[in-house]
Each structure stands twice: as structure tokens, then as C-alpha cells.
Amino acid sequence: MDEQVLRSLFKWPSVPECKGWLALDRRGIWRMRNEFAQMNHLAGDPIKHEGLISFIERNYAQNTQSAWFFQNGPQRVYVDLDYTPFIARIYPENGSQTLRTTSGTSFMPKECFMDENGQIIFMAELDVQSTENECGTKDISFQKMKKTIHILLHDHDLGMFSEAAELQFACGALGHWTWLKQKISIESIHSSEIKKLYCNLP
DSSP: OOHHHHHHHHHSTTOOOEEEEEEEOTTSOEEEOOHHHHHTTOOOEEOOOHHHHHHHHHTEEEOTTSOEEEEETTEEEEEEESSOSEEEEEEEETTEEEEEETTSOBOOOSEEEEOTTSOEEEEEEEEEEEEOOOTTSOOOOEEEEEEEEEEEEOGGGHHHHHHTEEEOOOSSOOEEEEETTEEEEEEEOOHHHHHHHHSOOO
8 A cells, every 4th residue: 555645644634535436447447437327337538547446556445345446645436346356467588487466466366266258366465555444444554465365367367277278067076177297186166256256335
């Protein structure tokens, strides 16, 4: 969390919260949703300014109700998540490959899932900024902590994923995926289970 953001919170702790104006889509693109987009259930305009994207990602956090938000100075801007709070990409690195979120955080998947639409979701531990506010109050203190998070694989990387996967579509596990010489079981999951965890605003 930026120091200037924390200072502004102490100075103006009672600024109204903002909902419906910021979204993260399934390709890790931040989107601004004006009133027209909100009323017509549109995705919104992609944010392209690199400085603004970096500012959002540095001040991206989760509260105890599992709602994700961007702390824009003293104002808390809740994020409409299209699916998961982070999106993964597969990158070549030193003759091998690495998994990173679109915000640049490397991670090692602990579990792997496929939903009913063929989307791939990893579970991994990430350092996330969290506030310990009680329900109905607004805490202005944050701390980084490791949390187990679902991370959607970007659809452009499904081909690379499938090259290292063996699918069987039988009872139980759907198959396995080989990552860095480790075989990770691919389990079935329904998208509603993911959305129930991450797509609800307070």
C-alpha cells in the first residue's frame, strides 16, 4: 500500500465508498465502468494508462468479507470481478516457463481445476494486502499476508496448458498437468463455486 494512500486515510477516514465503477475482466484488464456501462451491463472501457494500472495494483486489497477493492487515496473503490481476483499468464524464462499474475507476481500452483466451460483455475498462495475491519466499520490499517487464492489462466495460454496436460474425463480427477516436472491433478469445479467466493460486493 502506498504511503501517500495510508496518510490520506488517516487524514480523511470517512470518505464515501465507491461501487460499480471499476472492474477486472477475465484477461486481467482493468476496466472503468461509467453510468451507461453499469445500466446496460457492459464491461466498460479498458484502462490503458500504465501509471494508473500500476497505482491500482499496488493498492489492491481484500477485506474480511472477501471483497476486493482499490484504495484510491482515502476512497475505497470496490472491484467488480468478472471471475477471480488475479489472472495468470505462462511466460518463457531461461529455457523453461514460469507462472505469473498479470500484475507480475510469480507463483507455484498447489492445485488445478477445470470448470464446466473448460477454463483453467489454479490455487496458489499469494501475498495479498488485507484489512482486518469488522463488518460495518472501515479499518484504515493494512497488512500483507499469505492467502490461498484461485487464479484464472488467461485464455490465450490454454494451448500451452493443454500441451502439458493429459485429460481422461473419467470419474474423479479429469487428468493431470505437468508443471516443472511435477504432476498436478486436474479436478472438476463449477464456476458458481468460484463466483460465490469472489464476485460478491458488500
